[in-house]
Amino acid sequence: MRIIKSEEFMVTDYSTIVLDVRRANDYETSNDIIPDAIWKDPTKIDEWIDSIPKDKEVVIFCVHGGSVSDSVVDRLRAGGIKARLIEGGIEGLKEEGGLVVKK
Numbered sequence: 001m002r003i004i005k006s007e008e009f010m011v012t013d014y015s016t017i018v019l020d021v022r023r024a025n026d027y028e029t030s031n032d033i034i035p036d037a038i039w040k041d042p043t044k045i046d047e048w049i050d051s052i053p054k055d056k057e058v059v060i061f062c063v064h065g066g067s068v069s070d071s072v073v074d075r076l077r078a079g080g081i082k083a084r085l086i087e088g089g090i091e092g093l094k095e096e097g098g099l100v101v102k103k
Contacts, residue, residue: 002073004059004084006096017052019060021072022090026063032062032065032090033099042072049079060085065089 018037040048062068069085077084094100
């Protein structure tokens with residue numbers, strides 16, 4: 001399954017790696033982050049994909065869970081990484097009452 005719903009993500013355990021793959025401009029201009037999420041530039045995935053463990057679940061998000069998340073999750077899964085994307089991105093998570101904090 002490629003998608004994780006916001007309500008399911010909110011009860012995910014702490015062994016999951018959470019990657020923020022918003023475009024650099026979107027990340028820099030936003031005041032919101034998901035706690036413990038690690039920002040990775042989606043345009044440089046080939047530079048960082050090998051640093052992602054293949055034995056852990058990875059959840060990624062962008063602004064709205066669209067084309068950026070789709071392309072990154074596809075690339076991660078093709079590389080043998082158990083990756084899913086948050087449906088609706090960080091904005092969808094905020095709408096569902098998920099934990100988002102100020103930078």
